[in-house]
Amino acid sequence: MGAVSKIHAMEENIDKGKLQVTIRSGTDNHPVENALVRISYTGDPDSFVEEVRTDESGQTPVLELKSPPLEYSMSADQEKQPYAEYTVQVEAEGYEKEEVAGTEVLPKVLAKQPVLLAARNITDSYQRIVIPPHTLFGDYPPKIEEAEVKPIEESGEIVLSKVVIPEYVVVHDGPANDPSASNYYVRYRDYIKNVASSEIYATWPDDTIRANVLAIMSFTLNRVYTEWYRNVH
Structure with a gap:
């Protein structure tokens, strides 16, 4: 149209x-x-x-x-x-x-x-x-599939000793195995806010928004906890 x-x-x-x-x-x-x-x-x-x-x-x-x-x-x-x-x-x-x-x-x-x-x-x-179209409405390629269980070092230890709430996260602007893509330091709170606004609509019920935000936070902190990006290289 x-x-x-x-x-x-x-x-x-x-x-x-x-x-x-x-x-x-x-x-x-x-x-x-x-x-x-x-x-x-x-x-x-x-x-x-x-x-x-x-x-x-x-x-x-x-x-x-x-x-x-x-x-x-x-x-x-x-x-x-x-x-x-x-x-x-x-x-x-x-x-x-x-x-x-x-x-x-x-x-x-x-x-x-x-x-x-x-x-x-x-x-x-x-x-x-x-600003590009919202991800729920625009025509975007499907998310890159990942293994549900990620390999870890032979020691069997998780990289970090405990879950931490970072001030900043590193956002890799491309596939994880693409070394030519840029890395950006983004405040954790801003990252969660920006991802949420891209994946949900503000008109949804409060409980639905809260559930989605908690899922985004959990996913992000898991990546920080396991230093997933570094471990896939």
Whole structure:
């Protein structure tokens, strides 16, 4: 379905979701006050549906935006996109312009979109980030199969003596056996949050969300406990 037809389809089945944008400086992480924030449908980025300024905390007001019906995110039917996609354009004095395309707004819940602004340089360049489709809706390759029982060293000992909650985890951006893929250090809390937001919808019942988050935490801590990535090389 094309961008314009998606918009028309959504107009026929309208619900409402909420969006709040937080703008911070990429240099010192301080909030950026009085930044101009324009919101548009991702399929029609030049037609703004909202235009607001950030407050002293670098935040916009909570904006109420159109979204598909709630039942779309409660169904296994992937033919109906359960969220609306918006483009966020940001301008602020002393910073480069920033655009985030594909911000997802689900009905009945608040979406929070952070934006980090880079200090303006001589070329006055333009930054653009594109958020890919949600993993529950987009067309992605299947997960790489793994053995349920992983081999361990001949000593028979687990790498770590006890389960620990790390401050950071190393995220390998590719298959485990691909040494050319990059490694990123990500805060553990941020990693869990980002994985959860990619694998579930915020409209699901609280108990369902909690169960999924606990499963994600358990899986991640198992990888840390056994230092799985290092052991598969």
